[in-house]
Amino acid sequence: MNAPSSAIESVLVENRVFPPSAATVAAARIAGMPAYEALCAEAARDYEGFWARLARDNVRWIEPFTRTLDESSAPFYKWFDDGVLNASANCLDRHIGTPVEHKTAIVFEADDGAVTRVTYRELLARVSQFANALKARGIRKGDRVVIYMPMGVEGVVAMQACARIGATHSVVFGGFSAKALQERIVDAGAVAVITASYQMRGGKELPLKAIVDEGIALGGCESVKTVLVHERTASAWNRVAGRDQTFVEALQDRSTECAPEPVGAEHPLFILYTSGSTGRPKGVQHSTGGYLLWAKLTMDWTFDIRPGDVFWCTADIGWITGHTYVAYGPLAAGATQVIFEGVPTYPNAGRFWQMIERHQVSVFYTAPTAIRSLIKAADSDAAVHPRNWNLSSLRILGSVGEPINPEAWMWYYTHVGGERCPIVDTFWQTETGGHVITPLPGATPLVPGSCTLPLPGIMAAIVDETGHDIPDGAGGMLVIKRPWPSMIRTIWGDPDRFVKSYFPEEMGGTIYLAGDGAVRSAGGPAGSGVDRGYFRITGRIDDVLNVSGHRMGTMEIESALVAKTDLVAEAAVVGRPDDLTGEAICAFVVLKRARPTGEEARQIANELRNWVAKEIGPIAKPKDIRFGDNLPKTRSGKIMRRLLRSIARGEQITQDTSTLENPAILDQLGQTN
Ligand code: WT7
Numbered sequence: 001m002n003a004p005s006s007a008i009e010s011v012l013v014e015n016r017v018f019p020p021s022a023a024t025v026a027a028a029r030i031a032g033m034p035a036y037e038a039l040c041a042e043a044a045r046d047y048e049g050f051w052a053r054l055a056r057d058n059v060r061w062i063e064p065f066t067r068t069l070d071e072s073s074a075p076f077y078k079w080f081d082d083g084v085l086n087a088s089a090n091c092l093d094r095h096i097g098t099p100v101e102h103k104t105a106i107v108f109e110a111d112d113g114a115v116t117r118v119t120y121r122e123l124l125a126r127v128s129q130f131a132n133a134l135k136a137r138g139i140r141k142g143d144r145v146v147i148y149m150p151m152g153v154e155g156v157v158a159m160q161a162c163a164r165i166g167a168t169h170s171v172v173f174g175g176f177s178a179k180a181l182q183e184r185i186v187d188a189g190a191v192a193v194i195t196a197s198y199q200m201r202g203g204k205e206l207p208l209k210a211i212v213d214e215g216i217a218l219g220g221c222e223s224v225k226t227v228l229v230h231e232r233t234a235s236a237w238n239r240v241a242g243r244d245q246t247f248v249e250a251l252q253d254r255s256t257e258c259a260p261e262p263v264g265a266e267h268p269l270f271i272l273y274t275s276g277s278t279g280r281p282k283g284v285q286h287s288t289g290g291y292l293l294w295a296k297l298t299m300d301w302t303f304d305i306r307p308g309d310v311f312w313c314t315a316d317i318g319w320i321t322g323h324t325y326v327a328y329g330p331l332a333a334g335a336t337q338v339i340f341e342g343v344p345t346y347p348n349a350g351r352f353w354q355m356i357e358r359h360q361v362s363v364f365y366t367a368p369t370a371i372r373s374l375i376k377a378a379d380s381d382a383a384v385h386p387r388n389w390n391l392s393s394l395r396i397l398g399s400v401g402e403p404i405n406p407e408a409w410m411w412y413y414t415h416v417g418g419e420r421c422p423i424v425d426t427f428w429q430t431e432t433g434g435h436v437i438t439p440l441p442g443a444t445p446l447v448p449g450s451c452t453l454p455l456p457g458i459m460a461a462i463v464d465e466t467g468h469d470i471p472d473g474a475g476g477m478l479v480i481k482r483p484w485p486s487m488i489r490t491i492w493g494d495p496d497r498f499v500k501s502y503f504p505e506e507m508g509g510t511i512y513l514a515g516d517g518a519v520r521s522a523g524g525p526a527g528s529g530v531d532r533g534y535f536r537i538t539g540r541i542d543d544v545l546n547v548s549g550h551r552m553g554t555m556e557i558e559s560a561l562v563a564k565t566d567l568v569a570e571a572a573v574v575g576r577p578d579d580l581t582g583e584a585i586c587a588f589v590v591l592k593r594a595r596p597t598g599e600e601a602r603q604i605a606n607e608l609r610n611w612v613a614k615e616i617g618p619i620a621k622p623k624d625i626r627f628g629d630n631l632p633k634t635r636s637g638k639i640m641r642r643l644l645r646s647i648a649r650g651e652q653i654t655q656d657t658s659t660l661e662n663p664a665i666l667d668q669l670g671q672t673n
Contacts, residue, residue, distance in 0.1 A: 014406055017525040018413070019445040020422055028442020029304050033530060036443045039456035050457055051079070051293075051485055058296050059289065060094050061085050062262045069483065074510045075503040076490060077483035078266050079290040086260035087269055087292050088131075088164035091331035092124040093260065099307070100334040107310070107359050108153050111200035111342035118153055120334070123160075126153075128258035130161035133250040137226045139192055141166030141261050144271065146190040146224075147317075148172045148181060148212060150199035151341045154230045154247065155317045158194045159327045163269060163288075166261040170271040170283070173318025174199055176617040178214035180281075184273050185221050187283055188492060192226040197237040202346035209237045265289025271492045272320055274430040275553035276501060277515075277542035283492030284320075284430050290485030292332060294434040295324045299333035301455060302424050302435050303363050303396060304442055310393070312338035312356070313365040319550075320430040321400055325365060329434070344370050349377030350384035353416075357389040364416070365398035365426075369548040371408045371416075372580050378415075386415045396441045397423045401549025402582045403537050409448035427451035427537055429514060430551070431502065433486030436460060437535050445528035450521075450536045458484055460535065462518050467507030471522075472533045477541060478518040481511045517541045543641075545575040545583050550619050557585060557622065560615035561608060567591055568608070572631050572639050573622065576648040586648035587622035588631055588669055595627045595668070624648065628669045633661045644669070 025032045030039065043050040048068040055065070065083030095101055105120045118126070139145060145167050149155040155171075162169040170188045172181050185193065195212045198205045209229050216224060227244045229237065269288040273281040299305045311330050315321035330337040338359050344352050352374065356364060378385040397417050399409075404425055413423055422441040428434060437460055439452040446452070454460040462476040463469055470476035480487075491498040503509050517538040524530030540546065543554040554573040561571035570590040578584035589608065596604050605625040612620050626647075632640045640660065646653055647669050657663050 014447055014449050015526060016406075017445050017447055017528050018422070019528060020442055024422065025442050028440070029300055030440045030443050033443050036440055036453075036456065043457040047457070047482060054297060054457075055080055055083075055289070055293050055485070058300075059085060059293050060090050062089075065265060065289070071483070071510075075483070075499060075512075076495070077487070079287065079483075079485045080265040080293075083265040083289055084262045085265060085289055085292070086164065086166075086262060087288050087328065088127060088160045089260040090292055090296070091160060091163075091328060092120060092127060094332075095120045095334050096124065098334070103334070104336045105331060106153055106156065107336065107338045109338065109340050109342075109355060109359070110152075111203065111346070116153070120331075123153075123157070123331075125256035126157050127160040127164055129251050129254045129256045130157050131164040131258040132254040133228070134161055134165055134167065134192070135258075136254065137192065137228075137245075137250070139165065139167055139226070141263065143167045143192075144170055144188040144190045146170050146172055146181070146185050146188060146193045148174060148193060148195045148208060149230065149317070150174050150196055150201075150208065150232065151316055151322075151339055152196075152230075152232075153339065154196070156327050156339070159270075159317065159323075160331075164258060164260050166263045166267060168268045168270055170273070171318050171323070172273070173316060173617070174208060175318070175619055177614055178211045179218060179614065180616050181211060182215035182218040182221060183280060184283075185215065185224060187273075187280070188271055189223050190221075191223055192228065193224055194228045194230075196230040196232040198233045198235055200232065200341060202343045205233055205235060207237075213238060213240070263288055266489065268489070270323065272323065272430055274320075275544055275551045275556055276497075277544055277553060278555050279497075281553070281556065282494070282497060282501070285489045285492050286433055286486070287489050290487070291324075291433050292328065294484075294486030295329040296332035298324070298434045298455070299329040299335065301440060302426060302438050303365070303398065304440075305330075305333045305335050305363065307334070309335055309362045309395075310338060310360050311335045311363045311365070312340075312359070312361045313398075314340065314344070314352070314367070314370065315365075315400070320428075320433075321365075324434050344374060345377065348384050349374055349381070350386075350388060353384075353386040353389040353391060356391050356394060360393040362393050363396045363398070364394055365400065367401040367549040368399055368404040368408055369402065369581055371399070371404070371412050375408060375411050376580065391416060391418065394418070394421050397421045399423060399425045400428070402546045403539070404449060406448035413448075422446060425449075425451045427535070431488040431512075432480075432484075432514075433488070436480065436484075445525055445530055447525050447534055450534045452534050453532055454535070462520055462535075463507065463511075465506055467511060472520045473522040475517055475519040475538060478514040478516045478535075478537070479507070479511045480514065483512070487512065515540055515542050515544065545585060547575075547583050547585060547619065548581045552585065552620055556616065557587065557612060557620055560612045560620065561587060561589060563615060564608065564611050567593075567604070570631060572641065572644055574641055574645045574648050576624070576645070578623070581623075584623040585620070586624040586626070586644075588626050588628060588644055588647075590628055590630060595629050597627075601627055624672070626669050626672065628665055630662055630665050632657075632663075632665050632669070634659050635661050637661075
């Protein structure tokens, strides 16, 4: 059952306000709203001076920068351009000789529950040794390295080692298919792939190396000279002589010391592919200096991270959240963090709560989808309800990836946070590098379902198609009016697409268009003492879906479907609200043969789902597949997606259908199989 409109309504009427306790405010780094306002005022008064101060205080520079922001080739902005640094040195070397040196950097819990710990000192040695192994394979500053790995210490070591030698990494989520991996290897022109033989998830052993081989065999990957394989399990895998090496072989006799390679602040630290509304996934390119500044600073601001904290971000390193809040931010902040290999429901849906208790996690950061599925599990099995564990170590909770519905927010607040922990509902994107609109735990009065206020220095606004401000209370498009240090620099290999996607000419060509709709309340929440309007994200305004916090382009799924040329003539993909996954993928398909019904329809639908899983990955499988003799089109032949969205939601069609070439098709597509 879907109740999207009721969920949306309850956001609209949301009037519960949760101010931070006096004790939380007193102890926080940004202590109370006046402290937040003071930072915003500093940014408003002297924007460049504000960022320059923060960059000096938070980043270790090898050569200090003298220029803060260069707008001369906007929207290709440059930050701290003549500064020189190394990201890995900022995450590891900076702690040597401080109390952090012998502190635990990573507590790794494997799928089967086995725990290993690594200190900062040990991590530096492992990263340095791995960096030397990369160098020994001829990998140099500026080369691209694809990382296709499970969650574990090795994945973080691989990312940090690339950063250490100035190689640009591109992590591909381990759930993506051989084809998706190959496309990314080709686009990035990668010289090496770092992978694992297998990955362990929910007690199952899944191949990874075999998928790398399959991807490379698809062609165009001649640039790949090296494949490094972490042998995660004892199972055999196929070796390509000359190209493949195990981690053990690659690390043998390599020194555990490696001087960090100095790079310019604008040097591309990584490329991360994400879905857009059209065409192939885009390689979002991030800088070194600006990105690192924001990774470190948002750890301090949003999570108010302190020396005794145990931080746990449940995101995979294949997503931006796993870059900023696993591989870089926590290390730059000198925090102890938990890294988890497995899935939240194995061996049962109490795994997260059990791990929070076991590792005394104090700052916990996860996605609404996970929360909703754990609510459902706890509702049907009291044994996995969080009340069965002692979660008193928690002090801050976070949410990321999609809007959190107030019902899930309240459950998270009550049953996980014991009504004691602020929830930071962090709005951001692959392109923003780190949080941009979020509450601050020791300052912002919380409203369930609202990401509240922009971080200091982030000039977020809501505008119309021409870039003009929309009055508070009305909805519009979310933009950020000034460049900020951790923003996307370009789309790898496609600067035109970068400009077109994010800096529309109609808005003047220099303000960043997020691609989300948003509303800002008129004034702050009632009785909170805050007079700024709060932001609420209403969802994507382009053809991008958000399924379980994973970003999927409708066009990408359509292309995958029509690539099944023996079967599919035409396909259109839309999203519909789903209680568990936020949005669900709904595909309308016209076959090259007669429209199937009954058992045949179910069979073909399954065949198509498996096909999409092979083309992109299981996360892109359409939940609903409906067959028609045709798709609803205008007389000029344009597919009317608006109508398809209504049909997918099971709504009565109230829109004008008079321009439709073939109105009878609507009834047919309304039928489920
Ligand atoms: C899209 C970005 C942010 C890292 C993980 C996803 C949606 C993200 C929130 C939030 C409402 C959110 C937006 C955004 N989104 N966080 N707190 N509230 N919506 O990164 O894959 O680049 O997706 O996720 O629609 O545009 P991403």
